[in-house]
Amino acid sequence: xxxxxxxxxxxxxxxxxxxxxxxxxxxxxxxxxxxxxxxxxxxxxxxxxxxxxxxxxxxxxxxxxxxxxxxxxxxxxxxxxxxxxxxxxxxxxxxxxxxxxxxxxxxxxxxxxxxxxxxxxxxxxxxxxxxxxxxxxxxxxxxxxxxxxxxxxxxxxxxxxxxxxxxxxxxxxxxxxxxxxxxxxxxxxxxxxxxxxxxxxxxxxxxxxxxxxxxx
Numbered sequence: 001x002x003x004x005x006x007x008x009x010x011x012x013x014x015x016x017x018x019x020x021x022x023x024x025x026x027x028x029x030x031x032x033x034x035x036x037x038x039x040x041x042x043x044x045x046x047x048x049x050x051x052x053x054x055x056x057x058x059x060x061x062x063x064x065x066x067x068x069x070x071x072x073x074x075x076x077x078x079x080x081x082x083x084x085x086x087x088x089x090x091x092x093x094x095x096x097x098x099x100x101x102x103x104x105x106x107x108x109x110x111x112x113x114x115x116x117x118x119x120x121x122x123x124x125x126x127x128x129x130x131x132x133x134x135x136x137x138x139x140x141x142x143x144x145x146x147x148x149x150x151x152x153x154x155x156x157x158x159x160x161x162x163x164x165x166x167x168x169x170x171x172x173x174x175x176x177x178x179x180x181x182x183x184x185x186x187x188x189x190x191x192x193x194x195x196x197x198x199x200x201x202x203x204x205x206x207x208x209x210x211x212x213x214x215x216x
Contacts, residue, residue, distance in 0.1 A: 004037060004088040005206060008099040010172060011137035012165050013157060014145060016188040016195070017097060020137075024199055025095055031203055032093045040087045043097035044075065048082045051075040059156060066117070069107045073121045076100065080126060093206075099131055101175050106157065109171025110164045135202065136176055139188040141165035 007028075009017045021041075029039045045055040054075040058068065076099075087094050100122055107113045141162050176183040184202055186195055 002035075002091055004091050005093045005133070006084065006088060006096070006131045007094065007133045007135070007206075008096045008101070008131040009135050009137065010098060010101050010105070011188065012105070012139065012141065012168050012172070014143070015137040015139040016186075017137050019192065020195060020199060021095070021097055023196065024203075027200070027203055028093060028095060028206075031206060036091070038090075038092045040083065040092050040094045041096075042079070042083055042094065044079060044099055044102065045072060046075070047079040047084075047096070048075075050078050062156070065107065065111050065113055068111070069103065069113055069118065069121065072103050072107065073125045076103075077125045080129070096131075099134075100126065101134060101136075101172065104175055105168045105171040109174075110160065110168035112167075130179070130182060132182070133202070133206070134176075134179075134183050135186060135199070136172055136183050137186045137188045138169070138173070141169060143189065 009021060009024075011017050025039060025041050032039050044051070045058050046052045054071050057063075058071055058075075063071075084094050084096070103122075104115070104118055108115055108118050145162060145165070176185060186198055188195065190198075
């Protein structure tokens with residue numbers, strides 16, 4: 001059995017991930033079905049009962065920065081063990097709204113936690129495991145702020161300053177430059193139609209990401 005495919009959507013709040021997630025999932029399901037696979041849609045923080053509890057705490061309760069990072073990775077370990085790894089082992093395709101790149105961007109870039117500490121947690125929680133494909137929706141922070149103000153009641157991350165989101169975006173871009181084979185950039189200033197055309201092109205390339213299960 002071929003291992004499944006792990007795809008993540010990333011970007012600062014207001015960059016448009018959520019706008020395209022359900023649309024992308026629907027098309028991904030058609031493609032996965034042709035390969036005999038199902039699609040698992042999930043999110044971070046969250047994805048499991050424990051992860052969703054931690055999500056509520058992380059989004060709404062003030063805490064020390066290192067506590068915040070530790071809780072993010074605790075939720076991620078559970079997410080990997082209970083959802084992501086079993087799905088990939090079954091040959092299913094996993095689509096996640098955020099993963100580890102978000103922690104480097106928000107807790108590292110935005111909040112200023114030392115990158116070395118995050119790298120240590122990353123190795124401990126997931127080893128060398130990374131998404132097969134990360135779609136990064138990129139948008140200037142000022143434009144993202146305008147979009148956020150028209151959406152729901154903001155959580156404590158969404159209430160952060162423009163400079164916070166500038167640092168967060170910069171770290172996302174650094175991560176993308178560091179792993180160009182994994183990242184695909186989407187200019188979120190484009191129209192929804194143009195963005196979805198670009199996503200359709202990405203869908204057409206997914207078959208090359210499938211690889212034999214090394215444990216089979």
